[in-house]
Each structure stands twice: as C-alpha cells, then as structure tokens.
Amino acid sequence: xxKTREPTPARSRKxxxxxxxxxxxxxxxxxxxxxxxPAERAARERLIAERAYLRAEQRGFAPGGExxxxxxxxxxxxxxxxxxxx
Numbered sequence: 254x255x256k257t258r259e260p261t262p263a264r265s266r267k268x269x270x271x272x273x274x275x276x277x278x279x280x281x282x283x284x285x286x287x288x289x290x291p292a293e294r295a296a297r298e299r300l301i302a303e304r305a306y307l308r309a310e311q312r313g314f315a316p317g318g319e320x321x322x323x324x325x326x327x328x329x330x331x332x333x334x335x336x337x338x339x
Contacts, residue, residue, distance in 0.1 A: 297334075301326045 288294050304326035312318055
C-alpha cells in the first residue's frame with residue numbers, strides 16, 4: 254500500500270519587525286590606508302569598530318545610521334594613520 258501525503262495546512266505568516274544588521278561590503282584590495290599584514294588589518298578593523306560604536310552611542314543607537322557610522326569611522330582612522338605616518 255503506497256503512502257500518500259496529506260497536504261499540510263497553510264500556516265499564517267505573522268509579520269514581525271526585526272532588526273537587520275546592515276551588510277557591509279569590504280573592498281579586499283589593499284590601499285595606502287589598508288595594511289596588507291593580516292595583524293595590522295585586524296587592528297585597523299578593531300579600531301574602526303570601536304570608533305563606529307562610539308559614534309552610534311553618541312546618536313543614542315538610533316537605527317539607520319550604522320553604515321554611515323562605519324564609513325565615518327574608517328575615514329577618521331585612516332586620516333589619523335596617514336597623519337601619523339607623515
């Protein structure tokens with residue numbers, strides 16, 4: 254006797270708001286600001302993450318500014334690194 258599958262009842266899909274982290278696309282090509290050494294890259298990324306966090310904290314962690322926080326932090330860290338190497 255062959256088994257047949259009963260159709261499954263349709264589930265109601267409840268919409269719920271979810272916080273979605275922004276997708277950050279990184280350019281893997283090395284530039285003057287981006288160190289090639291993996292340890293230096295990790296240190297740079299940590300500094301950027303800390304600065305981006307502080308920027309988010311200053312704006313009260315309001316959603317929607319995460320990417321701008323990251324990009325501004327990159328510019329600040331890179332400018333500081335460039336000034337220090339001059």
